[in-house]
Amino acid sequence: MSERRLSGKVALVTGGASGIGEATVKALAAEGAAVAVLDRDAPGAERVVSEVERAGGAAAAVWVDLADTASIPAAVAKVLAEQRRIDILVNAAGVVGEGDTLLGLSEENWDRVQTINLKAPFLLMQQVARHMVERGGGGRIVNVSSSSAFRSRNSVPSYGSSKAGLVQLTRGAAAELAPHDINVNAVAPGVTKTPLLSFLDEERLQQMVSEGALANLFKRPSEPEDIAATILFLCLPASRQITAQTLHVSAGAVV
Numbered sequence: 001m002s003e004r005r006l007s008g009k010v011a012l013v014t015g016g017a018s019g020i021g022e023a024t025v026k027a028l029a030a031e032g033a034a035v036a037v038l039d040r041d042a043p044g045a046e047r048v049v050s051e052v053e054r055a056g057g058a059a060a061a062v063w064v065d066l067a068d069t070a071s072i073p074a075a076v077a078k079v080l081a082e083q084r085r086i087d088i089l090v091n092a093a094g095v096v097g098e099g100d101t102l103l104g105l106s107e108e109n110w111d112r113v114q115t116i117n118l119k120a121p122f123l124l125m126q127q128v129a130r131h132m133v134e135r136g137g138g139g140r141i142v143n144v145s146s147s148s149a150f151r152s153r154n155s156v157p158s159y160g161s162s163k164a165g166l167v168q169l170t171r172g173a174a175a176e177l178a179p180h181d182i183n184v185n186a187v188a189p190g191v192t193k194t195p196l197l198s199f200l201d202e203e204r205l206q207q208m209v210s211e212g213a214l215a216n217l218f219k220r221p222s223e224p225e226d227i228a229a230t231i232l233f234l235c236l237p238a239s240r241q242i243t244a245q246t247l248h249v250s251a252g253a254v255v
């Protein structure tokens with residue numbers, strides 16, 4: 001077996017109990033990283049941890065509800081107390097807003113989406129980057145944005161603007177953290193087959209990627225592993241010259 005490329009590294013992945021976050025946890029663990037799975041879904045996080053351990057990897061579940069931003073410092077502190085270091089942060093947790101149209105969205109739902117999708121990643125980046133800077137030796141941060149940050153049609157204002165905010169937060173943080181050898185990037189998935197879209201049946205999903213605002217060039221949805229592979233790449237030494245970027249993993253849906 002070839003040498004695992006993240007041996008000795010510690011990763012923290014939010015939203016690691018499902019979908020893209022889960023696939024990312026497994027991809028990082030398969031490369032030897034010890035992974036903290038932060039999620040509000042405790043049984044889901046425990047399931048992912050068991051699956052990682054059965055595959056010979058190391059992971060631990062940390063319960064946190066990112067809507068309660070005051071609980072974020074304690075969650076990061078728990079990982080540091082157990083692992084002594086964090087080398088990689090992946091902000092994958094995210095939610096879509098109910099009734100997310102300009103005319104229909106409530107202020108409460110706007111706030112909920114912005115808090116989970118944008119404010120929580122900011123606070124996590126701040127906490128983790130402070131540790132990385134103090135420890136020295138660099139680090140990697142990857143934020144999961146969305147092709148919804150780049151479209152007009154089907155714009156979902158709260159979700160789309162939270163994901164656009166994440167792109168700019170990524171750029172600014174990359175510039176600020178570059179002197180500390182910390183790479184900060186984002187990925188922007190298109191339609192991806194995860195529980196987030198479980199309200200769509202197979203036929204509707206296929207139609208969505210074939211025609212209309214969300215269509216892509218291959219007319220097929222992404223799998224969570226497609227996104228995780230790009231996130232993994234952004235955590236490997238091979239991508240050391242990439243920072244402040246948003247990589248689109250959407251089969252050309254956004255050009």
Ligand SMILES: NC(=O)c1ccc[n+]([C@@H]2O[C@H](COP(=O)([O-])OP(=O)(O)OC[C@H]3O[C@@H](n4cnc5c(N)ncnc54)[C@H](O)[C@@H]3O)[C@@H](O)[C@H]2O)c1
Nearest residue numbers: 015017018019020040065066067093094146191192194196
């Ligand atoms: N699926 C898609 O088509 C798609 C497209 C573009 C971007 N994305 C983004 O990818 C990311 C992952 O989404 P997914 O499709 O894998 O969805 P998912 O629903 O499968 O996973 C999201 C995870 O985030 C966790 N989470 C949500 N709110 C939380 C909170 N308040 N506190 C802690 N954990 C919380 C959930 O419990 C879940 O485990 C999200 O940021 C999403 O916006 C998804």
